[in-house]
Amino acid sequence: MLEDHAKLLRLIQYAGEVTGRKKLQKILYILKKLDFPFREKYEFHFYGPYSEELSLQIEELCNLNLLSEVREDKGGYHQYRYSLTQEGERFLSYYELQMDGLKDLTGELNAQSSRFLELVSTLLFFDDLPRDLLIEKVKVVKQKQNYSDEEIESALTYIEHLQTTRSVS
Amino acid sequence: MTKPFEPLDEEKVFKDPVHHYIHVYERLIWDLIGTKEFQRLRRIRQLGTTYLTFHGAEHSRFSHSLGVYEITRRIIEGFEARDEWDPSEKLICLSAALLHDVGHGPFSHSFEKVFGTDHENFTRSIILGDTEIHAVLERMGADFPEKVADVIAKTYENKLVVSLISSQIDADRMDYLLRDAYYTGVSYGHFDLERIWRVMRQREDQVVFKRSGMHAVEDYIMSRYQMYWQVYFHPVTRSAEVILRKILHRAKFLYQSGYSFQVEPTLLIPLFREDMTLQDYLKLDESVILYYFSIWQDEADPILSDLCSRFVNRRLFKYTEYVPTNYEVYAELRNAFKKAGIDPEYYLVVDSSSDLPYDFYRPGEEGERLPINLLMPDGSLRELSRESDVVEAISGKKRTDHKLYYPADFVYDLSTHRKIKQRMIELLN
CATH class of the missing domain: 1.20.1250.30 (Growth Hormone; Chain: A;)
Known part of the structure; x- marks a missing residue:
């Protein structure tokens, strides 16, 4: 009945630990764009694709003690770390989820920085635009982050790599 | 030929139970309201199935959209008075405020869950596609519809314009909280709208609030919290x-x-x-x-x-x-x-x-969502929940x-x- 929650738990189980809500938001968005069966609705926000539905699911899983959330004060802001609890492992045992290839890609995405994932997810958000307009758009909406041409090029190459990996999984 | 950016010969007004009057001065806005795609919003309730619980909740997305337009218009008026506003953005911002919900369908939330439709995509298609709305907007210039669509999609270059329509304290939320409270008949959901306008300031690319007006913002946050549990999530x-x-x-x-x-x-x-x-x-x-x-x-x-x-x-x-x-x-x-x-x-x-991702106020972490910031007397910015005990208290509560x-x-x-x-x-x- 809570299949979307179970999929999210599986993702975190594969990641081991995810540091940062933003990182978790972007990983799930990228996986969704790679056609993994996540159904959370995303909108574009100040920092890129964001899902309020996902934020609430995380909160629900924490309240059910299926997910552990550790909050760290970083001075001007808080950072959160997420991992599965024992009850979360048990919860997952009741669900049969077929998501081939999820484990490797989740691990790979989790190893990237939040800043890079923000760029990758933003590029994917505008993936219906031709390449030159896409780059122009990202520079406009991400003015503050000031991504260099090299970073954008590297992110585009990374997206190709993700899509190739996905197509053979 | 009449130009859309010309002022109307005389001001038009709509009587409105929440804002008293809604004022229209530009032909562009008047013509947009008259399009068949905008008139369709009269036949879509703002609160979907809530009328089955609160019988008064029969109000439409049409009246809400006019309300968001009116709040945005008054905020811009305040900025203009302090010389804090780029006049070239005014009609883009007002059009976006008016049209922000134009892609909503009947019982949108349930339809989206079952059929995978997306009202934001339809909003964009209505603004950019073969519609009466597009024809009106295009009279302002070939790139004008795209700019309006970008503001609504939150991908517009000027983040201040975006934040007036969509942020954690924006014209959309301010109108629906007051309007939904009025039509459902509940006693929560009220806050001092005018006080909030008065303490709004522009800081780089976002709207911030003078520290002296913090209690009005607290009321707005409490209103969101109460309306969620008492009305939206009934x-x-x-x-x-x-x-x-x-x-x-x-x-x-x-x-x-x-x-x-x-x-x-x-x-x-x-x-x-x-x-x-x-x-x-x-x-x-x-x-x-x-x-x-x-x-x-x-x-x-x-x-x-x-x-x-x-x-x-x-x-x-x-x-x-x-x-x-x-x-x-x-x-x-x-x-x-x-x-x-x-x-x-x-x-x-x-x-x-x-299943109903109505957004609570989230102080969040850096890079997640832009929080509400207070403008302190020394000119620095401070996130609301770090200054307000009330907001801090409800930000951490179990709410699932x-x-x-x-x-x-x-x-x-x-x-x-x-x-x-x-x-x-x-x-x-």
């Missing part, structure tokens, strides 16, 4: 939403299975076939949906007929608290429903708080829940399966 409204979703699921399933409807649901077939065009979408409104629900009460399929009868006649499902970690209880209940001949796919439904919905009448009226009935009642209680 368990009876959720029951109606659950039934609505199940009707749509059943109708789609029947169509895809080759079922022969007594009256062909012509206007819904593009949805069932998942090949809906913009013109198909614009034909849908709540009167169309309720017409089909009404005639489906007489359909031969007993599940579709029963669910429609429940919705039309407000015979809603009952609910009980659901604990997702009580795995065995739920598995046993499903089996009992099956044995009693009650299909659990349609009649035993879990609904979670995340799960409910299990079921047709109590089916269970209690079971004349056979007496042992199963007894066990079902025990488990549900």
Whole structure:
């Protein structure tokens, strides 16, 4: 009945630990764009694709003690770390989820920085635009982050790599 | 030829119960209101199925859209008075405020869940596609419609303009909280709108609030919190939403299975076939949906007929608290429903708080969502919950829940399966 929650738990189980809500938001968005069966609705926000539905699911899983959330004060802001609890492992045992290839890609995405994932997810958000307009758009909406041409090029190459990996999984 | 950016010969006003008057000065705005795509919003309720709980909640997305326009207009007026506003953005911002919900369909939330449609995409298509709205906007310049669509999609270059329409304290939320409180008749949901306007300041690319006005912002946050639990997430409204979703699921399933409807649901077939065009979408409104629900009460399929009868006649499902970690209880209940001949796919439904992702205020972490910032007397910015004990207190509270919905009448009226009935009642209680 809570299949979307179970999929999210599986993702975190594969990641081991995810540091940062933003990182978790972007990983799930990228996986969704790679056609993994996540159904959370995303909108574009100040920092890129964001899902309020996902934020609430995380909160629900924490309240059910299926997910552990550790909050760290970083001075001007808080950072959160997420991992599965024992009850979360048990919860997952009741669900049969077929998501081939999820484990490797989740691990790979989790190893990237939040800043890079923000760029990758933003590029994917505008993936219906031709390449030159896409780059122009990202520079406009991400003015503050000031991504260099090299970073954008590297992110585009990374997206190709993700899509190739996905197509053979 | 009349130019759209020309002022009207005389000001037009709409009487409005929330803002008293809504003022229109530009021909562009007046012409947009007159388009058929905008007029369609009169036939879509702002709060979907909430009218089945709060009978006054019959107000439309049309009146809300006018309200958001009016709040935005007054905020801009304040900025203009302090010389803090780029005049070239005014009509883009006002158009975006007016049109921000134009892509909503009937009972949008349930439709999106079942059919995977996205009202934001339709908003964009209406603004950029072959529509009357596009024709009006295009009179302002070839790139004007795109700019308006970008503001609504939050991808516009000027983040200040975006934040007026969509941020954690924006014209959209300010209007719907006040309007929904007014029409539902609840006593929560009120805050001092004018005080908030007065303490709004522009800082780089965002709107911030003078520290001296913090208590007005606190009231707004409390209003959001209370309206969520008392109105938006009311368990009876959720029951109606659950039934609505199940009707749509059943109708789609029947169509895809080759079922022969007594009256062909012509206007819904593009949805069932998942090949809906913009013109198909614009034909849908709540009167169309309720017409089909009404005639489906007489359909031969007993599940579709029963669910429609429940919705039309407000015979809603009952609910009980659901604990997702009580795995065995739920598995046993499903089996009992099956044995009693009650299909659990349609009649035993879990609904979670995340099924209605209404956004609470989130101080968040850096890079997640832009928080509400206070402008301190020394010119620095400070996130609201770090300064306000009230906001800090409600930001960390448990605010999730799960409910299990079921047709109590089916269970209690079971004349056979007496042992199963007894066990079902025990488990549900």
